[in-house]
Amino acid sequence: xxxxxxxxxxxxxxxxxxxxxxxxxxxxxxxxxxxxxxxxxxxxxxxxxxxxxxxxxxxxxxxxxxxxxxxxxxxxxxxxxxxxxxxxxxxxxxxxxxxxxxxxxxxxxxxxxxxxxxxxxxxxxxxxxxxxxxxxxxxxxxxxxxxxxxxxxxxxxxxxxxxxxxxxxxxxxxxxxxxxxxxxxxxxxxxxxxxxxxxxxxxxxxxxxxxxxxxxxxxxxxxxxxxxxxxxxxxxxxxxxxxxxxxxxxx
Numbered sequence: 171x172x173x174x175x176x177x178x179x180x181x182x183x184x185x186x187x188x189x190x191x192x193x194x195x196x197x198x199x200x201x202x203x204x205x206x207x208x209x210x211x212x213x214x215x216x217x218x219x220x221x222x223x224x225x226x227x228x229x230x231x232x233x234x235x236x237x238x239x240x241x242x243x244x245x246x247x248x249x250x251x252x253x254x255x256x257x258x259x260x261x262x263x264x265x266x267x268x269x270x271x272x273x274x275x276x277x278x279x280x281x282x283x284x285x286x287x288x289x290x291x292x293x294x295x296x297x298x299x300x301x302x303x304x305x306x307x308x309x310x311x312x313x314x315x316x317x318x319x320x321x322x323x324x325x326x327x328x329x330x331x332x333x334x335x336x337x338x339x340x341x342x343x344x345x346x347x348x349x350x351x352x353x354x355x356x357x358x359x360x361x362x363x364x365x366x367x368x369x370x371x372x373x374x375x376x377x378x379x380x381x382x383x384x385x386x387x388x389x390x391x392x393x394x395x396x397x398x399x400x401x402x403x404x405x406x407x408x409x410x411x412x413x414x415x416x417x418x419x420x421x
Contacts, residue, residue: 198245203238206238209259215230222243239255264319265319268418269314274295277306278303279306281306294398325349328346338372343372344372345369347366347369350365351365355419358419360393362392364388364389368385399414
């Protein structure tokens with residue numbers, strides 16, 4: 171009985187000290203509200219959760235509507251959380267995408283006034299000689315476009331009839347158009363939901379009238395960084411149009 175009395179007295183002595191210690195520690199807590207500018211506040215809060223002390227009374231609260239994170243903790247923990255939020259709450263920078271598109275003409279006979287094949291496309295043309303039946307190649311048009319993921323690219327122009335071995339009535343041009351629909355990007359490749367190329371050719375009806383005929387193709391596209399891809403061809407009599415695209419992705 172005497173031993174129990176001594177133990178009870180010791181507990182009475184210790185418990186107030188523990189309560190006093192918790193009280194003092196809680197009094198040293200600080201509060202800080204962080205405004206989240208660029209990212210999802212819930213994602214930020216999940217990432218910084220382990221930086222809290224975990225001490226009774228400490229905590230992290232998120233308000234998605236106000237885009238704020240409220241922290242109650244020791245000053246050193248709040249300082250660590252502050253630094254982490256500064257690193258994490260940064261705007262995502264969409265990569266810059268440069269699309270180099272070249273439309274080549276393939277012909278069974280020598281091409282008149284065609285722009286020579288540039289050196290960077292020579293390896294592609296060498297492969298075309300091995301797979302297609304055309305002996306001569308030239309450049310109809312070559313353009314570079316800059317864009318970002320989520321956007322598209324569209325371009326149009328007028329083709330030189332002599333390059334295609336055609337004659338057309340005055341005032342009736344040969345028109346071409348191409349469109350990259352919905353471009354997305356990864357670290358080393360781009361994807362295009364749909365690439366469309368079309369050419370409108372004026373056809374003489376022989377009765378004084380002219381009717382436009384459309385030729386072309388549509389296809390999804392995936393291009394790795396700096397890869398030259400033949401994404402489609404379309405034929406026009408004894409000639410063909412070959413579309414080659416190269417993608418360059420930079421942050």
